[in-house]
Amino acid sequence: xxxxxxxxxxxxxxxxxxxxxxxxxxxxxxxxxxxxxxxxxxxxxxxxxxxxxxxxxxxxxxxxxxxxxxxxxxxxxxxxxxxxxxxxxxxxxxxxxxxxxxxxxxxxxxxxxxxxxxxxxxxxxxxxxxxxxxxxxxxxxxxxxxxxxxxxxxxxxxxxxxxxxxxxxxxxxxxxxxxxxxxxxxxxxxxxxxxxxxxxxxxxxxxxxxxxxxxxxxxxxxxxxxxxxxxxxxxxxxxxxxxxxxxxxxxxxxxxxxxxxxxxxxxxxxxxxxxxxxxxxxxxxxxxxxxxxxxxxxxxxxxxxxxxxxxxxxxxxxxxxxxxxxxxxxxxxxxxxxxxxxxxxxxxxxxxxxxxxxxxxxxxxxxxxxxxxxxxxxxxxxxx
Numbered sequence: 001x002x003x004x005x006x007x008x009x010x011x012x013x014x015x016x017x018x019x020x021x022x023x024x025x026x027x028x029x030x031x032x033x034x035x036x037x038x039x040x041x042x043x044x045x046x047x048x049x050x051x052x053x054x055x056x057x058x059x060x061x062x063x064x065x066x067x068x069x070x071x072x073x074x075x076x077x078x079x080x081x082x083x084x085x086x087x088x089x090x091x092x093x094x095x096x097x098x099x100x101x102x103x104x105x106x107x108x109x110x111x112x113x114x115x116x117x118x119x120x121x122x123x124x125x126x127x128x129x130x131x132x133x134x135x136x137x138x139x140x141x142x143x144x145x146x147x148x149x150x151x152x153x154x155x156x157x158x159x160x161x162x163x164x165x166x167x168x169x170x171x172x173x174x175x176x177x178x179x180x181x182x183x184x185x186x187x188x189x190x191x192x193x194x195x196x197x198x199x200x201x202x203x204x205x206x207x208x209x210x211x212x213x214x215x216x217x218x219x220x221x222x223x224x225x226x227x228x229x230x231x232x233x234x235x236x237x238x239x240x241x242x243x244x245x246x247x248x249x250x251x252x253x254x255x256x257x258x259x260x261x262x263x264x265x266x267x268x269x270x271x272x273x274x275x276x277x278x279x280x281x282x283x284x285x286x287x288x289x290x291x292x293x294x295x296x297x298x299x300x301x302x303x304x305x306x307x308x309x310x311x312x313x314x315x316x317x318x319x320x321x322x323x324x325x326x327x328x329x330x331x332x333x334x335x336x337x338x339x340x341x342x343x344x345x346x347x348x349x350x351x352x353x354x355x356x357x358x359x360x361x362x363x364x365x366x367x368x369x370x371x372x373x374x375x376x377x378x379x380x381x382x383x384x
Contacts, residue, residue, distance in 0.1 A: 017044060017047045017048050017051060017145075017146065017151065018145050019145060019146060019147065019148055019151065020141070020143040020145040020146065020147055039151075043155060046155065046158070047146075047151055047154060047155060050131065050135070050154055050155075050158060051135065051138055051139075051146060051154065053139055056132065056135060057128050057131040057132040057135055058128070058132075058206075059125045059128035059129045059131075059132055060121070060125045060207075060208070060209045060210075060211075061125075061129070062122065062125065062126075062211055064122065064126075065125075065126050065129045070126065071126070074119075074122050074123055074126050075123060078119050078122075078123065079116075079119065081112070081116050081119065081120060081167075082110050083110070083167060083170075084110040084167070084170045084171045084173075085110075086170050086173060089173050089177075109174070110171050112171060112216075114213075114215055117168075117210055117215065117216050118210045118211075120164055120167065120168055121168070121208060121209075121210035121216075122210065123160075123164045124161055124164040124165055124168065124205070127157045127158070127160040127161035127164065128157075128161050130153070130157040131154055131157045131158050131161065134146075134150055134153055134154050134157070135154075137150065138150055165202070165205055165206075168205050168216070169198075169201055169202055169205055172201055172216070172217065172220060173198075173201075175201070175217055175220060175221070175224070176194060176197035176198055176201055176224060177194065179197060179221065179224050179225065179228070180193045180194050180197055180228075183225075183228050185228065185231075185232050187232070187235055187236070187239070188228075188231055188232055188235055192231060193228060193231065196227045196228065196230070196231045197224045197227060197228065199227065200220075200223045200224045200226070200227035201220055201223070201224060203223060204216070204219055204220040204223040204224075207219075207223075208220075267336070267340065267341075270336060270340045271332060271336060272296055274332055274335050274336060275287065275290055275291065275296055275332065276296065279335055279339075280328075280331040280332045280334070280335040281331065282328050282331060282332075285314060285324060286324055286327065286328035286331075287328075288310075288313070288314060289310055289314070289321055289324045289325050289328060290325065290328050290329070290332075292304070292305045292309070292310045292313065293305060293307070293310055293321075293325055306318075307319075307321045307322055307325075308321075
């Protein structure tokens with residue numbers, strides 16, 4: 001019995017990369033099936049994005065990419081370039097204040113020469129060039145589906161490009177921080193400024209042409225300054241629409257909810273102590289019912305018993321258990337009000353005050369009555 005796949009599964013099947021093979025049961029078909037199983041979900045999504053005709057890979061072209069043994073010349077015969085240490089990178093405003101200025105040690109600084117920059121950018125753009133060429137091969141084929149070798153090559157060259165891109169960006173992180181500190185934009189938060197500068201740095205890595213002979217820092221500085229300017233203009237427009245700042249007093253306060261929760265928790269603890277210490281003069285049967293019904297002595301993972309279960313323990317019906325429970329809870333309530341809540345004393349004081357007013361006596365013993373007994377009703381009316 002065949003079932004119709006869900007819309008989500010249908011979307012996954014449409015976006016999933018299909019490998020080409022010579023025959024369904026041939027050797028290449030088996031290789032394609034094994035390659036598909038070996039790819040993780042992240043690899044499948046990445047491959048689907050890279051092989052989408054709407055996402056052609058861009059790169060900065062160079063004649064060296066089409067030379068014989070280009071890959072060997074660009075990667076194998078290239079000199080070793082020191083990788084940066086980014087453990088010092090903590091762009092927090094407090095760390096960059098005059099009193100707590102963080103200085104980067106010279107051993108952690110990596111300053112690339114023009115030749116080293118050219119090597120890195122050639123490696124970066126050659127990897128993107130290989131991805132673009134593989135995309136063209138797949139899109140111009142009859143099946144428009146990649147072989148297993150093409151899929152593995154696309155993922156390999158893409159990861160090489162990302163690795164070199166990350167190395168170039170990390171080497172120039174200090175450039176972003178230096179320019180952010182020199183830029184005087186009081187209305188822009190420092191963290192937002194650094195974030196925009198880092199994004200501009202990555203875009204500059206993608207667009208820089210090392211073949212023109214310029215240093216990358218010269219090109220990146222201008223890109224970072226433009227990003228700072230755009231961020232300032234964006235914030236200025238936002239301020240025009242929303243001129244008020246954040247005011248914590250306008251936020252909804254949860255002080256009352258917190259006090260209520262604390263009071264309820266304290267009241268529940270007091271009820272537990274009343275039952276366990278038997279301060280409400282409960283009988284043995286009443287204590288047994290309350291303890292089993294509300295799980296006072298059971299563990300946290302154990303559920304309280306039902307009326308029927310408690311009735312089976314003490315040998316009565318569940319209706320009788322309900323009556324015993326209500327009677328015991330009334331005793332607990334009176335004890336809680338008299339000792340913890342204090343409402344019983346308050347009610348007695350109010351009743352005494354009402355009795356004193358009705359009898360014409362003083363409201364509080366030892367104090368004179370607020371209405372002098374010598375005044376008549378006519379005097380009271382005249383005073384009113």
